[in-house]
Amino acid sequence: MSASLDRIAERFTQLLGQTAVPTRPPMPVSVATPAPAASAASPTPSPPGPIQRTDHALKGYDLNVAVSSRQVVLVAEILDQEGFALDAITGVDWLAQGEMEIVYDYFHPTASLRVVVRARVPRAEPDLPTISSVFPGANWHERETHDFFGIRFQGHPNLAPFLLPEDADFHPLRKDYQP
């Protein structure tokens, strides 16, 4: 079981090491995507270092991975190959830092392994790609996160209001939301 955790941690190290280098020079499009540094060096709540082992007894998960918004699909693909299941997707509004955090929870159906993946996007332009092509279950979770936080999942098939009324144009879990 710990061997499996080792392997996943290693694959993430490879991914985060590899993609961090080539994405800088070419990057032809997307002004909206934030600098990778924004997520790696996130302030207070998530401690530094993109890949962290955590104690399940203290936190409720085993591995904590901070990625840039462009890497969420690659990370989802790795976890899919390793047999993980999608637990939940949600957001956290860090108003003071001007950022939105998107949290992906994964569990393993046959092993006691819990992985948390986080990405941060600027509050002004909360865009990041959908992972619903990898995990179809992400469709509903992303729709809900769009409802509550206004995070726009690029490539999502349908971001219409889901739990909120069908004409809702507000995002109630944003910290500056006034009813």
Add this chain to the structure above:
Amino acid sequence: MIAQKETAPTGRSGQSPQETFVLNLGPQHPAAHGVLRVLMTMDGEWITRAEPVIGYIHRMHEKMGENRTWAQFLPNTSRIDYLSAMHYTHAFVGAVERAAKIEVPPRAEYVRVITSELNRISSHLVWWGALLLDLGGFTPILYAFEDREKILDLLEGLCGARLTYCYYRFGGLCNDVDDAFLNGTRKFVQEMRPRLGMYRALVTDNIILRKRLTGTGQISAEMCRKYGATGPVIRGAGVAYDVRTIEPYSVYPQFDFKIPVYPECDSMARYLVRMDEMEQSLRIIEQALDRLPAGPFMGKVPRVLKLPPGDYCYAVEAARGRFMVRIVSDGKDTPYRLKLRTPSFSNLSLYEEASRGMILPDALAMLGSLDLVIPDIDR
């Protein structure tokens, strides 16, 4: 149900017109178990697309959580999945206890296990009765509610509530168990065993039920994984995923019980998983009663509870599957963010894919075999 005709101009061949119609099931329909609405595009009696429309009972528990102290959110936890209230409270107090490093006395943990398992049986009894109502059998729910009533009476004696218990507190319980509860629970365990045998003889082994559920409503293990479906749905697909054993919490590792697994992936497999689970819950209750330690039922908890900054998760096996609370604290006495990951939400999300190409009665039987609680989906 309102049917609305929708005529496509011509079929792909350009010769025969392809005719489908939209069947609106719910939000007020007996088979929808609450305010679930399913928009079904039908080709005759076959479903080409069934899209669940949810949110009719959305109350935004997560926002409520941000506006009250940690303890003030406790009553909300009984009102998300009202049939599985004990488990939900367990997950929330577990998350807070994990964050604040509160120690729970063993007696409290044992009582939590006993009451959680009683709650699991009462929840499964409601599912059992309701599913058979969906299938046209009226009698079983009367039997199920007779047994369920005994559980509700026992739990009412403990905490005063019959459904929204709110019985656990950070660090323990709101009340210690008394002899009336302990003796009553022992009596219930003894009475329930022959009742389960009777259910098997009357319903489970009934040829009509078998023919109705066997081989229909296929949900594979792979589909469960892709959608995050848990509980009896994934165990009915041959995967022994149960939070009680995979991510052990409370004192569950101290008990000897089996995780019922059926590999058939059909509605019958999910049915059998739940029927076997009731038996296993009785086993757990019996062991916990035998070994119930003496001692305090509350640990030491600070008067004003402030959690250290950071995020903490706690998952439990609720009656419908994995329920997880994710709390984010910024050091204040109220949550910064509170996420509720509910099993019914994920279990329903696969319905559109799983129901494609099924005939309507089988799809409704499958809906019943998912054991949905709509407030649990909408939160």
